[in-house]
Amino acid sequence: MVSTLGTPPSVKSVSPNQSLQPLTSRVNSQGHLEIGGCDVVELVRQFGSPLYILDEWTLRQACRLYRDTWARCYPGQSQVLYATKAWNCLAICALALQEGLGLDVASGGELYTALQAGARGEELYLHGNAKSAEELAMALEVGCTLVADSLYELQQVAALVTPERPARLLVRVNPGIDVHTHEYIRTGQTDSKFGIGQWQLPEVFDFLAAHPQLHCVGLHAHIGSQIFDLQGHRDLAGVLAQIWRQGLDRGLPLQELNVGGGLGIRYVESDDPPSIPEWVEAVATAVRQSFTAAGLPLPKVLCEPGRSVIGPAAVTAYTLGGQKRIPPSEDLPEGRLYVTIDGGMSDNPRPITYGARYTALLANRPEAEATQRVTVAGKHCESGDVLLKDVLLPNPAPGDVLVVLATGAYNYSMASNYNRFPRPAAVLVNQGEVQLILRRETYADLIRQDILPERLQR
Structure with a gap:
């Protein structure tokens, strides 16, 4: 079954992979960033942070562009498979299937998830x-x-x-x-x-x-x-x-x-x-x-x-914490201002793994002029846990909501419990409605598989 979900009002007509922000992004009457008709600041207030926010329309549009362009351009048969390694969970597998895509899976766990999402064997490639x-x-x-x-x-x-x-x-x-x-x-x-x-x-x-x-x-x-x-x-x-x-x-x-x-x-x-x-x-x-x-x-x-389907459709929202200023020196003529977030390499390992670069903005002040050069540091016990280096933000302050764009691909799927951090929640937003698709892990989840031998118990 292919979805007949209509086009949201004022949606951008651009290929999703060429857009820095989800296609439904806009600044609302509160002066806040809104995605899928939902205020990002309010989403953080409701679901906590770090928080993965997935725009349903942008994801569906990418699926449709692949599917429909092949049908138009290629005289033979064609089939688009979503590469689930980019982000594999029940809701995303089900949504891709609903858009007429098959699923490319890269492990028994991804295969099991796809089956639980309703995929049939003939729709799956391992x-x-x-x-x-x-x-x-x-x-x-x-x-x-x-x-x-x-x-x-x-x-x-x-x-x-x-x-x-x-x-x-x-x-x-x-x-x-x-x-x-x-x-x-x-x-x-x-x-x-x-x-x-x-x-x-x-x-x-x-x-x-x-x-x-x-x-x-x-x-x-x-x-x-x-x-x-x-x-x-x-x-x-x-x-x-x-x-x-x-x-x-x-x-x-x-x-x-x-x-x-x-x-x-x-x-x-x-x-x-x-x-x-x-x-x-x-x-x-x-x-x-x-x-x-x-x-x-x-x-x-x-x-x-994979990446071009899911990557542009999601952002990650963090809450800013304290700051640390490094004074100018011979090696660092302009000094450096570190701002901290409540996440980091456990929810996005790509910067420390690949040297990946991102774009970010403040959800509570998205239109403010970005004049302050900062380095956004994660909270993990690792010097390399730097999410963004030397980026411009509008005079960030503790409590601001930082949004890192284009984090749909390989962020959740490569997330870890390093330093025993619980993995973030994820929500699906569309036309003002929000649905939880991944619960935030708890501390109890972290020790669910642990076994304490009786001789070590106190």
Whole structure:
């Protein structure tokens, strides 16, 4: 079922991944930031902070742009899969399914969550370079398509299948394409833990041909994440068309071509990613031209966006605490003003992991002139726990509500309990209504799995 949710009034008509703020953002009559018709300051008052705030309209619009642009631009069949590793929870999986997307899952836990959200096996694709036997069995049991990452995995699956329960799978190939993004999120270069190298493909194809209960219906490749340049995606189509021909020559019943995802989003003013329609149009054209030039019928094309679907749709709200001023010195001519927040690397590990940059504003004074250069420090016992370095804010004060934009992707999904911090709550906002989709963890939750041996008890 595809949602028929209407367009909110005054919504911005822009590709979500090109917008710094959720599409429904505005300043309300109170002079506060409003998202999805809900006052962010009031949301913090009601649900506490840190708080993930997810704008339903922005998320749905991203899903629709992918889905509808493929239908318009590509003459063959197409299917969009939401890459749930970006943010996997029941509500988000259910919403993506409602918009007609399938789900790309990367673990047994993500698979279980998707199933609990109502996904059917045929809507699910399981990734991973080191799937366990339990995960493989679980996927086979529910009819999920496996994206095989190695010959070893294929050998494992061959030992699990039966004539009554064959495996439906794609082969993940390593295309040997290097792109300009952080080294931790490049996946298509030759030296990568992901995918089957082209030098090993003949052996893999022969193994598949010898095991008819392994129904290899297609190929998969992914070149990385947070990518702005379209050329790598164009090059990928040509590489995959050549490999597709090799698979057909060995008798494989190839039908589906999964071109991965990777489209970047705007985190700071200087970021300039292609729009979702521009990305789809470029990839659709490249696939059509590459397969036509190779004399091949057009495959059913799948893509698996994550960041560009969920990233721009969410923000994280914090409450500002104390400040610390570092005086000017030879090494630091202007000194530095630290402002603290009630969260940090446990709810957003991307700055300390990737050096990720963000844009922020004050929800209670979003239109005030930003004249004060500050460094926003988290509260964890780690010197690297700095969320924003040398950003401009409008004279921040304790109690202000700081909103960090574009935090939907890889914030909640990579959140931790470092220093035994409870993970934040998350709310879904839409047209003035707010719904809790993730409860805030409690201290009791933190010790739920702990066991205190009797001999240590006091």
